[in-house]
Amino acid sequence: MLLLLMGFAFSSCSSDDDPLTEEPPQANNPAIVLDCDYFSSGNIHLENVPGAPIDYIISCDPKIKGDILIDAGVVIAFEKNAGLQFIDDANYKIEMKGTSQNPIILTGTEKIKGHWRGLLLSTDNASNVMNHVTVEYAGQIRPGGWNYKGAVIGAWGGVMDFNNVSIRDCQEIGLHWEARAGNLTLANSTFTRNDVPIVTNANHINSIDESSTYSGNVNDYIRLEHTGADKDITFHNIDIPFFSNGLNPNNSAKRTFTFKPGVTILMDAGSEMYFQGAFRYQHETIMVGTPNDRITIKGKEDVAGYWKGLSILSDSPLNEVRFLDISNAGETIGDPNGAIKLGKSVFLKLHDVNFINCFEYGVSLNYGHGYNFSLDYSNLSLDNTPKLFSDHNGVEVTNP
Structure with a gap:
């Protein structure tokens, strides 16, 4: 028994002194x-x-x-x-x-x-x-x-x-x-x-x-x-809004502007998104949300007429706006003053759009004899926005 106890004590001391078992210095x-x-x-x-x-x-x-x-x-x-x-x-x-x-x-x-x-x-x-x-x-x-x-x-x-x-x-x-x-x-x-x-x-x-x-x-x-853009652009549905002072693509080539479902964009005071169709370049606007992921474009401040709105002047057959909530848009001085302004020669599918707290009209139209004007629309609703359609001079249009 004595020998066993001595052996145990010796092994314990050896273990404590063994550098391999010590914590390394910090x-x-x-x-x-x-x-x-x-x-x-x-x-x-x-x-x-x-x-x-x-x-x-x-x-x-x-x-x-x-x-x-x-x-x-x-x-x-x-x-x-x-x-x-x-x-x-x-x-x-x-x-x-x-x-x-x-x-x-x-x-x-x-x-x-x-x-x-x-x-x-x-x-x-x-x-x-x-x-x-x-x-x-x-x-x-x-x-x-x-x-x-x-x-x-x-x-x-x-x-x-x-x-x-x-x-x-x-x-x-x-x-x-x-x-x-x-x-x-x-x-x-x-x-x-x-x-x-x-x-x-x-x-x-x-x-x-x-x-x-x-x-x-x-x-x-x-x-x-x-505001300038010289390439195709896609707005992705990220976890916070974009805050824009406007978008005005140049005309050096045809551009495609895609807004993914769920995108939210805040617009600065007096700003505008301007999708033109100059000469042979017909820019394409594809702003298509879903019933559960609507696209939202609104003023940074909740004031009617805070920003000018969307201007679409292209006759591309791909132009489509669907499941959009557009708020706080419209010209407060001068005409046309719709939240969405359409040019003389335009092609647009416009469906399931809510016009919320816009200044006077939802859509302003600029069409007449000799223009290639095509507007396919349905399910356009007004929420604290007085009227739906106007002509280019700010006169109400009941059945465009």
């Missing part, structure tokens, strides 16, 4: 501080710093002078007013490839909205990618007079493939993809707790789809600036 190595001189030396590769909770601290706002590669799991903290500018004319490559288990984190040294400037992107390298990257606590109006503002800014031809990116807790704008920017690819990403999640223009609407989430911001809408 490393807490300091971050590497990078100043502007570091970024002027050509290509850059930022790797994980062993044992460092934060791998790098960036103290300035450098212009990158080479390709940049950031490894999965790298954490970079930016000091106040610091950032990164990818604006050199050589179109260097940006590669930030995190993973779901080891995302790349770009954060502030203080957890305050707008603490650091963010990323300014204008390189058009087709290989640019940000995958599993989090950008947080950034967003400022950048100096220089270009009105660049936001946490991640695409400008002057910038190209980026965003996939599984999270932009959160940012001041001004989460993602500001300007009219002058290049191709935007966006998927499986999250924009939340920003002042505004995204600001862009009509040509980049196609990239904003149901694969990403955009809610939980101070202003829960996608802000659309600049």
Whole structure:
């Protein structure tokens, strides 16, 4: 028995002293501080710093002078007013490839909205990618007079493939993809707790789809600036509304404008959606909801005549508006003042439309001898809208 007890005690002591069973010490190595001189030396590769909770601290706002590669799991903290500018004319490559288990984190040294400037992107390298990257606590109006503002800014031809990116807790704008920017690819990403999640223009609407989430911001809408459009456009049914200052496609080619079921669009004061048919280019308007997923287009404020309405001047046989709620539209001064205005030569299928709190008329018609005018309509209802049809001069029409 004595021998057994001694053996047990010996084995217990050996186990306690065995380094293989001890908890490894928690490393807490300091971050590497990078100043502007570091970024002027050509290509850059930022790797994980062993044992460092934060791998790098960036103290300035450098212009990158080479390709940049950031490894999965790298954490970079930016000091106040610091950032990164990818604006050199050589179109260097940006590669930030995190993973779901080891995302790349770009954060502030203080957890305050707008603490650091963010990323300014204008390189058009087709290989640019940000995958599993989090950008947080950034967003400022950048100096220089270009009105660049936001946490991640695409400008002057910038190209980026965003996939599984999270932009959160940012001041001004989460993602500001300007009219002058290049191709935007966006998927499986999250924009939340920003002042505004995204600001862009009509040509980049196609990239904003149901694969990403955009809610939980101070202003829960996608802000659309600049009315011009020079490509086919699809409005997707995302989890927040679009907020538009109008849409006026150019006439360099035929365009198709598709509004998916369930889409909601807020219109700015005095704005208009204008689908014209100039010369041989007959733009196509396909605005087809369903009984359970109606399309909604309304003023940002619930005021009759807050925005001008839809103008359709195309005779494309594909023009169709169905299961639409249109609110707060109409001209308050001058004619025609319908929420939907139809041109001289037009083709439109118009069914199951509710005109809600519009200024005077639901539909204004401009038709007469020699015009190719075709209007197929049914189930048009008025809700706090006085009259259904007028001619182009604002005179009521009872049976068009």
